[in-house]
Amino acid sequence: MSEDSKHLEITLETQVESVNLAEEMCLRVAEAAGFGEDDCYRIGMSVREGVINAFHYGNEERPEKKIHLALDLTPEKMIIRVLDEGKGFELSSVPNPLAEENLLSTSGRGIFLMRAFMDEFEVVPGRTGGAEIIMSKKLPLSGNSGTNGKSGQGAAPKKKA
């Protein structure tokens, strides 16, 4: 990580409220980084889905487990990592929600939405077990001058030590 990069991480409880908390936190960072309204929506939704995945599938809604959320803001992109304390999973084993037989499924669209809304997306085994979702969005070409007029209001993450 270079000197120009910023890093923020937070440990979340395995509870529904963590989903909104994570979304709000990442939205503030995204707005401060200059992302426009549409990209902020996509980033916020992806963070929601990543944390829902960790809450429900990874940690199986068990309150003794934690969800680890990390954000990195580099000069090129915003990187989001969501790590759970579950058993891990293979991306290739996730059913395609667009397949005819899955259209009426009541779950299984989170991974699809993160893939659709972010520029890069992968799932790797976590360093201490579980699954880690790593996804990123390129910063707007205009640098840090946001298109939604909400940039730079005290929400920038701390510089990494």
Next chain:
Amino acid sequence: MALRATYREAAGVTVVDIGGRITLGEGSALLRKTIRELLEDQRTLILLNLADVDYIDSSGIGELVSAYTGVKNRGGSLKLLHLTKKVHDLLQLTKLFTVFEVYSDETSALRSYR
């Protein structure tokens, strides 16, 4: 914003006016409870007015699908009215436009149940 849902009768159809976010937790739970109450009351022709729903996540999408199949399994019909752009785009992305009947005006929607 928390989800809110009220319903009214129009031309033999129960129109459910929904506002707020349909997301994991209270939002999805309220939609589930509302549909369950309507089915218990033998109301199986249901039009969900989503004009004031500005946000749905995957949990909310799942709840909409669950409502659709639950009503259909009771011999009824659940349709959608007045999608906001975000909800419209999300249903398109997830191919659920091929599942739901979607209307942009209430009169046409009500007529479609005849």
